Amino acid sequence: MHGESVQVRGGDTVQVIVFNLGDERYGVDISQVREIIRPSQITRIPNAPDYVEGVINLRGQITTIINLRKRFGMRPKPIDNNTRIIVVEFDNAVIGMMVDTVNEVKYLSTADIEDLPSIITAREEAKFLKGVGKLPDGLLIMIDLNKVLSEDEVERLR
Amino acid sequence: MESDMEEYRQEFIQEAREYLDLMNQNFIKLENGDLNAINEIFRVAHTIKGMAGFMGYKNLEELCHKLESAMGRVRDGEIEITSDVVDVMLKAVDAIEETINKIEEENSDDVDVSEIINALGEFMQEGKDEKEMKEVDLSKESFEGANVRVDVYLSEDCIMKSVRAALVVENLSEVSEILTVIPDENDMEKEDFDGHFVVFIKTSDINKIEEVMSKVAEVDKFEISPLEQKSEDKAEQKEVETEVENKEKDRSKVVKDGVKKDVKKDKKLESIRVNIAQLDTIMNLVGELVISKGRLLQIASEYDIPELKEAVSIMDKSITSLQDEVMQIRMVKVERIFNKFPRMVRDLARKLGKKVEFVMEGLDTELDRTVLDEISDPLVHLVRNAVDHGIETPEERVAAGKSETGRIRLAAWREKNNIIIELEDDGKGLDVEKIKQKAIERGIVTQTEADSMSEDELKMLIFAPGFSTKDNATEISGRGVGMDVVKTTVERLGGSVRISSKRGEGTRIRIHLPPTVAIIKSLLVKVGDETYAIPISSVVEALYVTDENWKVIHGNPFLIVRGKLVPAFKLRELFNVVNGKPEREVGIIVEKESEKYALIADTIAEQQEIVIKPLTGYLAKIKGFSGVTILGDGRVVPIIDISSLLGGDRLA
Numbered sequence: 095m096h097g098e099s100v101q102v103r104g105g106d107t108v109q110v111i112v113f114n115l116g117d118e119r120y121g122v123d124i125s126q127v128r129e130i131i132r133p134s135q136i137t138r139i140p141n142a143p144d145y146v147e148g149v150i151n152l153r154g155q156i157t158t159i160i161n162l163r164k165r166f167g168m169r170p171k172p173i174d175n176n177t178r179i180i181v182v183e184f185d186n187a188v189i190g191m192m193v194d195t196v197n198e199v200k201y202l203s204t205a206d207i208e209d210l211p212s213i214i215t216a217r218e219e220a221k222f223l224k225g226v227g228k229l230p231d232g233l234l235i236m237i238d239l240n241k242v243l244s245e246d247e248v249e250r251l252r
Numbered sequence: 253m254e255s256d257m258e259e260y261r262q263e264f265i266q267e268a269r270e271y272l273d274l275m276n277q278n279f280i281k282l283e284n285g286d287l288n289a290i291n292e293i294f295r296v297a298h299t300i301k302g303m304a305g306f307m308g309y310k311n312l313e314e315l316c317h318k319l320e321s322a323m324g325r326v327r328d329g330e331i332e333i334t335s336d337v338v339d340v341m342l343k344a345v346d347a348i349e350e351t352i353n354k355i356e357e358e359n360s361d362d363v364d365v366s367e368i369i370n371a372l373g374e375f376m377q378e379g380k381d382e383k384e385m386k387e388v389d390l391s392k393e394s395f396e397g398a399n400v401r402v403d404v405y406l407s408e409d410c411i412m413k414s415v416r417a418a419l420v421v422e423n424l425s426e427v428s429e430i431l432t433v434i435p436d437e438n439d440m441e442k443e444d445f446d447g448h449f450v451v452f453i454k455t456s457d458i459n460k461i462e463e464v465m466s467k468v469a470e471v472d473k474f475e476i477s478p479l480e481q482k483s484e485d486k487a488e489q490k491e492v493e494t495e496v497e498n499k500e501k502d503r504s505k506v507v508k509d510g511v512k513k514d515v516k517k518d519k520k521l522e523s524i525r526v527n528i529a530q531l532d533t534i535m536n537l538v539g540e541l542v543i544s545k546g547r548l549l550q551i552a553s554e555y556d557i558p559e560l561k562e563a564v565s566i567m568d569k570s571i572t573s574l575q576d577e578v579m580q581i582r583m584v585k586v587e588r589i590f591n592k593f594p595r596m597v598r599d600l601a602r603k604l605g606k607k608v609e610f611v612m613e614g615l616d617t618e619l620d621r622t623v624l625d626e627i628s629d630p631l632v633h634l635v636r637n638a639v640d641h642g643i644e645t646p647e648e649r650v651a652a653g654k655s656e657t658g659r660i661r662l663a664a665w666r667e668k669n670n671i672i673i674e675l676e677d678d679g680k681g682l683d684v685e686k687i688k689q690k691a692i693e694r695g696i697v698t699q700t701e702a703d704s705m706s707e708d709e710l711k712m713l714i715f716a717p718g719f720s721t722k723d724n725a726t727e728i729s730g731r732g733v734g735m736d737v738v739k740t741t742v743e744r745l746g747g748s749v750r751i752s753s754k755r756g757e758g759t760r761i762r763i764h765l766p767p768t769v770a771i772i773k774s775l776l777v778k779v780g781d782e783t784y785a786i787p788i789s790s791v792v793e794a795l796y797v798t799d800e801n802w803k804v805i806h807g808n809p810f811l812i813v814r815g816k817l818v819p820a821f822k823l824r825e826l827f828n829v830v831n832g833k834p835e836r837e838v839g840i841i842v843e844k845e846s847e848k849y850a851l852i853a854d855t856i857a858e859q860q861e862i863v864i865k866p867l868t869g870y871l872a873k874i875k876g877f878s879g880v881t882i883l884g885d886g887r888v889v890p891i892i893d894i895s896s897l898l899g900g901d902r903l904a
Contacts, residue, residue, distance in 0.1 A: 149880055151888045
C-alpha cells in the first residue's frame with residue numbers, strides 16, 4: 095500500500111488527516127496514520143540530518159521525529175501549543191512528523207485528487223507531494239509518505 | 253486450510269534447509285573417508301523426499317529419489333567415491349537447494365532438474381557395470397568402537413517410556429559417545445515397547461556411565477557390560493542389520509525414520525522450534541522489564557519507601573535470572589555458521605586447483621544470535637581469502653619446501669568475557685612490502701606515512717577501505733564484502749580484529765567478540781543539559797581535567813594521563829552542544845584498538861545497566877552512536893559508539 099492507496103482505490107473515497115504547515119493545508123491518508131500526539135521530551139541525536147528533530151519514547155518504542163517544515167525546506171518554527179506529531183507507520187518503522195497543527199479529518203473522493211501541475215513538480219521540494227485534493231473550501235496538498243520518509247532521499251540530501 | 257498449508261510450507265522449507273546443511277557436511281565427511289556419512293546422507297535424502305512427496309513437490313521428490321538411489325549404490329559399494337562423484341552429488345544438493353528457494357519464493361518446484369537427474373542416472377549405469385560389490389556394512393561400522401553395552405529396563409509404571417528412554421540416551425551422550433540404540437526411536441513410540449532397550453556406547457570411563465545411570469528416575473534396573481568378545485556383538489549386529497533392511501523396504505513409511513540413531517537426533521527431541529521474531533519480542537519485553545524496574549527503583553528512593561525497595565530488589569533478582577535465561581536461549585552455537593565452510597573450502601580449492609585441509613575447532617562455542625548473524629558474511633570473506641590469497645598452489649608449496657596440502661584452521665573459544673574466533677592458514681603470509689606499495693598506490697596512505705608505520709600497522713592496512721592486493725579481483729574474493737567490512741562489522745558489534753602473519757609461514761586473523769550485545773553496563777555522562785551513555789566495556793578510567801593535565805599541542809588537545817599524552821575530544825564540540833561551559837570537566841579515557849582516547853564531558857551522572865535499542869530509518873547509519881536507551885524516568889539517551897565516533901576520517 096504505502097503512499098499508493100489514494101490512487102488505487104479508484105472511485106472510492108479516502109479519509110484524510112488535514113494538517114497545516116504555515117499557510118498551506120496538507121493531507122495524509124488516514125490508513126497510514128497510527129496516532130497524533132503532542133510533542134513530549136525529544137532527545138536530540140547529534141550529527142543527524144537537520145530535519146531530524148530527534149527521538150522520543152513512545153510507550154517504550156523509540157520513534158524518530160522529523161520536522162516536516164525543515165523536510166520541505168520551509169523556515170522552522172518553534173514548538174508551541176498547537177504543534178502536533180503525526181505518528182505514521184511506514185515500512186515497518188514508526189516515524190513521527192512534526193507539523194504546525196492538525197485540523198480535522200476529511201473525506202475525499204479519489205476522483206477529486208489531481209496530479210500536481212508540472213510547474214510545481216519541477217521544484218525541488220515538490221517531490222514529496224503526490225497530488226492536489228479539491229475540497230469545497232479550497233485545495234489540499236496530498237503528501238507522499240513514500241518520498242518523505244524514504245532513505246534514498248536522506249542519502250541524497252546529505 | 254490455505255494458511256495451514258502455508259504454515260506447513262514454511263516449516264517444510266526451514267526443515268529442508270537444515271537437512272541440506274546436514275547433507276553438505278556429510279558429503280565432505282564422506283569425501284574424507286568417513287563411511288558413516290553415507291547413511292546419514294541416505295537418510296536425509298529420504299526424509300526430504302518424503303516431505304516433498306507430502307507437500308506435492310514432484311520435481312523435488314524425483315530429484316531426492318535419484319540422489320537417494322545413487323547413495324544406495326554408493327553404500328552397497330557399487331560406486332566408488334571419487335571427487336568427481338562427490339561433485340555431481342553436490343550439484344544435486346545445490347539443485348535441491350535451488351528448488352527449495354523456488355518453492356519459498358513462488359510456491360513452485362518448477363526447476364529444470366533433468367540435467368542433474370541424468371548425471372545421477374549415468375552414475376547408476378556406471379555403477380551397474382562395475383559391480384564391484386565392496387562390502388560396506390554400516391551396521392558393523394556403527395558398532396566398531398563400541399566398548400560398552402548398557403541394557404536399560406524402564407519401570408512398568410513409567411508413563412511415557414519413549415521420552416524417558418530418550419532422556420536416558422541424552423544423559424549418556426553427555427559422558428560418552430552413543431553409537432546406536434536398539435530399538436530405535438520410532439519403535440519405542442509404538443505401544444508395545446516394553447521399556448527394555450540397549451545402548452551401545454564408546455566410553456573411557458565405565459564408572460561415569462554407572463553414575464549417570466543411577467541418577468535417572470523411573471529406571472527399574474540397568475546392566476552395564478563391557479564388550480570384549482567379537483562373537484558376542486555379532487549376534488546383536490544381525491539384529492540391527494535386519495532392522496536396517498526392514499526400513500529400506502518400508503519406503504512408504506515417510507519422514508524421519510533414521511537408519512541409525514545418533515546423538516544429534518536425540519538432541520532434537522529435547523528442543524522445540526521457536527520463531528526468531530518471537531524470541532526477539534521476548535528479548536524486548538525483558539528489556540522493558542529492566543527499564544520498568546529502574547523506574548520503580550527511582551520511585552522507591554524518591555519517596556523513600558523501604559517496603560517498595562525490598563519488593564523491587566526481590567523482583568530485580570527474578571528479572572536478572574529471566575534476563576540470563578533469555579540471553580541463554582538466544583545463544584547459538586557457532587556450528588550453525590561454521591558448518592557451511594567445509595563445503596565452501598572444498599569447492600573453492602578444487603576450482604583453484606589447490607589442496608586444502610580444513611579443520612574446525614570449538615563448534616560448541618556459543619554466541620548471541622544477532623552477533624552470529626552479523627559475523628557470518630565477514631567470516632565467509634575471510635575463509636575465502638585464506639583459500640584464495642593465503643594458500644599457495646601445490647607446486648608453489650612444494651617449491652617452498654612445504655607439504656602439498658595447505659592447512660586452514662578455524663577455531664572458536666571463550667576467553668574471559670570474550671568470544672574469540674581465529675582463522676589460521678599456513679600459506680604464504682602477508683607481504684608487507686607489497687601492502688605498503690598498494691596502500692600508497694591506492695592513496696590510502698602517503699609515502700611518508702607509510703615509512704613511519706610499524707610492520708603491524710602496515711598489516712592492518714589490509715582492512716582499510718578500497719584495499720585489495722590481488723591485481724585482478726578474482727571471482728572468488730572480488731565480490732561483496734571486503735576486508736574493511738570485516739573490520740567495521742566486528743567493531744560495530746563491540747569487538748576487534750587482530751592480524752599476525754609471517755612471510756612464507758602463514759597468516760592468523762583473530763576476532764574478539766562480546767558474546768551478547770543487547771544489555772550492557774554503561775556510564776551516563778552529562779554534556780550541557782544532555783545525557784549520553786558510554787559502554788563500560790570501552791572505558792578504562794576517568795579523571796578531572798585540570799590546568800596541569802590539559803595540553804594543546806599544535807592545535808590538538810591532549811590529556812596527560814600518568815605521564816602519557818592521550819588525544820582528547822570534547823563531546824561538547826563533537827555534538828555541537830551550545831550550553832555554557834561547566835566549571836570543571838571530566839575526561840573519560842576510552843580504548844579503541846588498544847589506543848587510548850579521552851572524551852571530555854561535564855560530569856559523570858551514574859553507572860547503569862542499559863538496554864540497547866537500535867536506531868532505525870534515517871538514523872540507522874548515523875556515525876557515533878550504536879543506538880539509544882530508555883532510562884528509568886522514561887528519558888531517551890543516545891549510546892556513544894567509540895569506534896565510529898572516533899573512526900576513520902575524524903582522526904586522519
